Amino acid sequence: MRIAILGTGTFATALATGWTRAGHDVNIGGRSPQRAAAAAEASGAHYGPLPDIVKDADAVLLSVRWEGIADILTAVGAPDGSLTGKPLIDPTNAVDHGIGVLRTDPGRAIAQRVAELAPGAHVVKALHLFPSTRWTAPTSPPVTVPICGDDPAPLQTVSSLIRDIGGTPVVFGGLDRARQLEEVAGFVITLAFAGINPQLAIPAV
Numbered sequence: 001m002r003i004a005i006l007g008t009g010t011f012a013t014a015l016a017t018g019w020t021r022a023g024h025d026v027n028i029g030g031r032s033p034q035r036a037a038a039a040a041e042a043s044g045a046h047y048g049p050l051p052d053i054v055k056d057a058d059a060v061l062l063s064v065r066w067e068g069i070a071d072i073l074t075a076v077g078a079p080d081g082s083l084t085g086k087p088l089i090d091p092t093n094a095v096d097h098g099i100g101v102l103r104t105d106p107g108r109a110i111a112q113r114v115a116e117l118a119p120g121a122h123v124v125k126a127l128h129l130f131p132s133t134r135w136t137a138p139t140s141p142p143v144t145v146p147i148c149g150d151d152p153a154p155l156q157t158v159s160s161l162i163r164d165i166g167g168t169p170v171v172f173g174g175l176d177r178a179r180q181l182e183e184v185a186g187f188v189i190t191l192a193f194a195g196i197n198p199q200l201a202i203p204a205v
């Protein structure tokens with residue numbers, strides 16, 4: 001697949017590495033061409049100007065800090081429909097670093113805000129729960145990756161991309177359940193930064 005990655009940081013580089021290794025054609029773009037070039041070099045991917053890299057993409061990964069979502073989606077023309085029909089993977093955590101409290105309005109998911117900013121795109125909440133290193137060093141057995149989205153075909157596309165980097169996807173529900181998945185990340189982040197293994201806080205059922 002042709003995958004466009006919006007963002008040039010840690011997560012973008014890790015996912016570009018994983019998908020490039022799996023044989024996909026990955027194109028990275030961000031507000032700094034220099035950082036896009038560095039991320040591409042580190043991951044074996046390509047880089048290009050922001051509006052261009054989404055044009056032929058079969059899937060798009062949104063990989064910026066949550067405060068930058070509107071800026072980067074605007075930079076690729078998403079509010080004007082440039083991502084119409086494309087799977088748009090949202091792994092963002094709208095939390096203060098190290099605290100875990102969601103910064104979205106009560107009952108609202110950042111994934112729903114992403115959908116508003118990218119009309120016509122098929123937003124899939126995914127990959128927000130595990131650290132980026134998981135996708136460059138997969139485990140055996142594979143980790144389970146719950147995902148949310150409203151359309152079967154993009155969910156299948158994203159599921160396939162998750163398997164390619166060593167995860168087992170599970171469809172958790174529609175985008176109306178993304179808030180619940182985002183709260184789980186907040187729960188994990190809160191415990192992890194308190195020095196507690198979150199896995200020990202979940203019953204083995």
Ligand SMILES: NC(=O)c1ccc[n+]([C@@H]2O[C@H](COP(=O)([O-])OP(=O)(O)OC[C@H]3O[C@@H](n4cnc5c(N)ncnc54)[C@H](OP(=O)(O)O)[C@@H]3O)[C@@H](O)[C@H]2O)c1
Pocket residue numbers: 007008009010011012030031032035062063064065066067068069071072091092093094127128129130131132133
């Ligand atoms: N790292 C992880 O393990 C992990 C795991 C799960 C989910 N995530 C999520 O993945 C996303 C990226 O995380 P990261 O770890 O890669 O963070 P990072 O290394 O700090 O990189 C952040 C990226 O966001 C961009 N950015 C910030 N504000 C922007 C704006 N206003 N306009 C355009 N770009 C902007 C930065 O661009 P500049 O370089 O130009 O500042 C950079 O490319 C976050 O939403 C995070 O919650 C990360």
